[in-house]
Amino acid sequence: MKAHLLLISVLGGAGAFSLNAGNVTPIVNPPVRVSGLDAHDGSAAASLLGQFRTNNSAWLWVHTDQYLHNGVHMRPITDAERKAGIQIEGPRADSVIYKEVSITLVPSPERDYRGIVGDVDRAVNAWKPMKNHTHNDPMQTLPLFRLMTWLDPQFIDGWTTGASVLARDRSPAGTAKAMKLLNEGLAQNPDSVDILTEIAYLDITRKNDLNGAIPLLEHARELGFSHLGTIADNERDALENTYHWLALCYRDTNRPLDERRVAAQGIGAFPDDKVLPHLLAGTAPGDSAKEADSMRVGGE
Amino acid sequence: MKLYAWGALAQGVVLESVRRKDLWVVAILGFLIMMAAGTLGFFGMQGLQIFVKDLSVSVLGMFSTIVAILTAARMLPDEIKQRTLYPLLARPISRFDLIIGKTIGSVLVSWIAFLVLAALTGIALLTFHVKFEPIMLQYLLCKMMGLALTCSLAVALSAYMTPAAGATMSFILVFGSSMITRATMMAYIGAAPELKPVIRIFTAIFPEFTLFDLGGRVANLNWAPVPVWVVLFLFGYMFFYSSSFLGLAWLKFRRQAV
Numbered sequence: 001m002k003a004h005l006l007l008i009s010v011l012g013g014a015g016a017f018s019l020n021a022g023n024v025t026p027i028v029n030p031p032v033r034v035s036g037l038d039a040h041d042g043s044a045a046a047s048l049l050g051q052f053r054t055n056n057s058a059w060l061w062v063h064t065d066q067y068l069h070n071g072v073h074m075r076p077i078t079d080a081e082r083k084a085g086i087q088i089e090g091p092r093a094d095s096v097i098y099k100e101v102s103i104t105l106v107p108s109p110e111r112d113y114r115g116i117v118g119d120v121d122r123a124v125n126a127w128k129p130m131k132n133h134t135h136n137d138p139m140q141t142l143p144l145f146r147l148m149t150w151l152d153p154q155f156i157d158g159w160t161t162g163a164s165v166l167a168r169d170r171s172p173a174g175t176a177k178a179m180k181l182l183n184e185g186l187a188q189n190p191d192s193v194d195i196l197t198e199i200a201y202l203d204i205t206r207k208n209d210l211n212g213a214i215p216l217l218e219h220a221r222e223l224g225f226s227h228l229g230t231i232a233d234n235e236r237d238a239l240e241n242t243y244h245w246l247a248l249c250y251r252d253t254n255r256p257l258d259e260r261r262v263a264a265q266g267i268g269a270f271p272d273d274k275v276l277p278h279l280l281a282g283t284a285p286g287d288s289a290k291e292a293d294s295m296r297v298g299g300e
Numbered sequence: 301m302k303l304y305a306w307g308a309l310a311q312g313v314v315l316e317s318v319r320r321k322d323l324w325v326v327a328i329l330g331f332l333i334m335m336a337a338g339t340l341g342f343f344g345m346q347g348l349q350i351f352v353k354d355l356s357v358s359v360l361g362m363f364s365t366i367v368a369i370l371t372a373a374r375m376l377p378d379e380i381k382q383r384t385l386y387p388l389l390a391r392p393i394s395r396f397d398l399i400i401g402k403t404i405g406s407v408l409v410s411w412i413a414f415l416v417l418a419a420l421t422g423i424a425l426l427t428f429h430v431k432f433e434p435i436m437l438q439y440l441l442c443k444m445m446g447l448a449l450t451c452s453l454a455v456a457l458s459a460y461m462t463p464a465a466g467a468t469m470s471f472i473l474v475f476g477s478s479m480i481t482r483a484t485m486m487a488y489i490g491a492a493p494e495l496k497p498v499i500r501i502f503t504a505i506f507p508e509f510t511l512f513d514l515g516g517r518v519a520n521l522n523w524a525p526v527p528v529w530v531v532l533f534l535f536g537y538m539f540f541y542s543s544s545f546l547g548l549a550w551l552k553f554r555r556q557a558v
Binding site: 060063067070071073078080081083084086105107111112113114116117120121123124125126140143144147 | 348350351354442482485486488489490500503504508510511512513514516517519520521522523526527530533534537
C-alpha cells in the first residue's frame with residue numbers, strides 16, 4: 001500500500017513538473033562561452049563527435065608536454081609524496097616555459113624499491129634525471145597546436161599557448177604570427193576572455209600599444225565580469241590578468257579614475273589578488289609593459 | 301622435447317590463422333595506418349615527425365597486442381569446442397606438447413602480424429621522410445619478446461576461463477600493466493607500514509608488460525640504444541614469466557576432462 005502511494009506521488013510529481021516544464025526558467029543559463037566537453041553539447045551526434053575532438057585535442061595537449069621533455073613522462077606530485085619529503089623535479093630557471101610542479105612518471109632510483117626491475121624500467125623508457133631539467137625547443141610543438149586547434153577550435157588553451165610559443169620570437173615577424181593565430185582563435189571563440197587578453201598582452205608587451213590594448217581588455221572584462229560565476233577556470237585566470245593589465249594601462253595613460261574603477265571591480269571579483277589593492281591605492285609604480293610578464297596569473 | 305611435434309602444431313596454428321583470414325585484418329589495419337598517415341600529410345610533416353613516430357609505435361604496439369591476445373585466447377577452447385582436440389591427442393603427443401606447440405603458433409602469428417604492420421608503418425613513414433634511429437631494431441626485438449609473454453598469459457587465462465573472459469582479462473592486464481604498476485608504487489608511499497610489504501610482494505610478482513615497450517625512446521630524438529644486459533634481462537624475464545604462465549595452463553589442462 002505504501003509502495004502504491006509512493007508510486008502515485010512520484011508519478012504525480014513528475015506529471016506536475018512536466019506540465020510546468022515550459023514555464024521553468026533556468027536560473028543558470030547565461031549566454032556564456034563554454035569550453036571543454038560542454039562546447040559540443042548541441043545534439044547527440046554533435047556531442048559524440050565533439051567528445052572525440054576534445055579527447056584528441058586533450059591527448060595532443062598532454063603529448064605536447066611530453067615532447068617538450070623529449071618523451072619523459074611527468075606527473076603532478078601527490079600530497080602523500082610531498083609529506084614523504086619527495087622533491088619536485090622542476091625545470092632550470094632559464095628554461096621555464098610554464099609552471100611545473102611535477103615528478104617523473106617512471107620513478108627515479110631514490111623513489112623506487114624494485115631494484116633491478118626499476119633499473120630496467122628506467123633503461124627501456126624515455127627517462128632521465130629531471131631535476132633542473134631543460135626543454136626541447138617549443139617551436140617543434142607548433143604543428144601540434146595547429147593540429148589540436150584544427151581538431152577542436154573551442155580548445156582555448158591550444159590557441160593561447162600556441163601563440164605564446166610563437167611570441168617567444170620577439171621580432172615583429174614572430175609577433176605577427178602570434179597575432180594571426182590569436183585572431184583566428186578569436187574568430188572561432190569571439191567570447192573568449194583568454195584570447196582577447198592574450199592579444200592585448202601582445203599589444204602591450206611587443207608593440208607598447210596601450211591605447212590599442214584598452215578596448216580589447218575592456219571587452220574581455222565586460223564578458224568575464226558578466227559571467228563571473230560560470231566561466232571556466234582558465235578563463236577566470238585570464239580575467240584576473242585582464243584586471244591587472246587594464247588597470248596598469250589606465251595608470252600609464254594617465255586615467256587614474258578608470259584605474260581605480262577597474263581595480264575596485266577586480267578586487268570584488270578576486271578578493272585574494274595581491275596586485276589589485278596596490279593599483280586601487282595608486283601605489284603600484286613602474287611600466288605596464290614590463291610588469292605584464294611578472295603579474296601573469298598561472299604562468300606563461 | 302618433441303621439437304618436431306611443436307613445430308607441426310605451431311604450423312597448424314599459423315595455417316589456421318591464414319585460413320580464418322586473421323591476417324587480412326592486419327592488412328586492413330595496415331591500410332588504415334597508411335590512410336591516417338596520408339591525412340597527417342595534409343598538415344605537412346615538418347615538425348610533426350615526433351608525433352607521427354609516437355602515434356605509429358603506439359598503434360603498432362596496440363594492434364599487434366590485440367592480434368596476439370585474440371589468437372592465443374581462443375586456441376585451446378576452440379580445439380575443445382570443435383572436437384578437433386581428440387585426433388590431436390590420439391597422436392603421440394602429450395597435453396604439455398599441445399600447449400607449447402599451440403603457444404608457439406600463436407606467438408608466430410602475432411610476430412607475423414607485428415612485422416607486417418611494422419613494415420607497412422615504416423613504408424608510410426618513409427614516404428614522409430620520417431627517419432628512425434638504430435634503437436628501432438631493439439624496439440622490434442623487445443616488442444616480439446613482449447608478444448610472446450602476452451600470448452603465454454592469454455593461453456594460461458583461457459585454460460581457466462571462457463575465451464571471452466580470458467581475452468578480456470588479458471587486455472586488462474597487458475594494457476593496464478603500466479597503470480597498475482605506477483598506481484601501486486604511488487600507493488606505497490602513503491600506505492600504512494603493515495601494508496608496505498604486501499605492496500612490495502605484489503609489485504615483485506605482477507608481470508610488467510610495459511618493460512618490453514621501447515616506444516617512448518623510439519619516438520623521441522637522441523635516445524641511445526638500451527644496454528645489452530637490459531635486453532638479456534628482458535629475455536630472462538620473458539622466459540621466466542612465460543614458463544610460469546604455461547605451467548599454470550598445463551596444471552589446469554592436464555586434468556581437464558575433454
